[in-house]
């Protein structure tokens with residue numbers, strides 16, 4: 001089931017019309033909070049390496065962790081640095097169904113990931129290891145270094161749709177005529193006009209079966 005945030009799915013204010021199915025070559029993916037269960041890794045690193053035991057994913061009600069978690073800002077920054085530099089070392093895991101759905105999509109075209117991470121190589125290596133059945137050359141990863149650069153990059157790439165967990169990014173994409181799809185997370189549960197998916201299996205309904 002697709003979950004449509006807002007009042008009525010038939011009146012969704014969605015930018016470009018939504019064809020069914022969307023082609024693999026038309027859609028791009030954020031990585032953290034969409035493909036990767038980055039916050040689970042954050043909580044685990046906080047516990048194992050910093051002795052912080054009270055964190056739960058449901059407490060993460062803001063994209064900006066220092067706003068919603070009672071822990072020192074420099075500790076938040078140190079954990080984020082670990083996640084950025086060493087996704088294998090922190091045992092970053094995919095969200096359920098991400099690997100399977102992306103592998104199926106890759107059979108029909110090139111996969112494009114656009115992340116706001118400042119460094120590309122560590123997460124690119126992680127993605128290529130995760131998607132081990134996909135030829136490495138069929139996986140493109142672009143690291144913009146900031147959320148606000150995503151819309152321009154997507155337009156240059158000619159992508160019409162993008163899945164992200166950051167609401168402000170979704171709004172910016174919408175403003176640029178790109179179809180934003182929100183991947184549901186505790187930190188993005190405001191009412192929005194964007195299509196919202198709650199799990200990777202829901203994406204099958206949008207992109208079609210293979």
Ligand SMILES: [Mg+2]
Nearest residue numbers: 030032033165
């Ligand atoms: Mg994200």
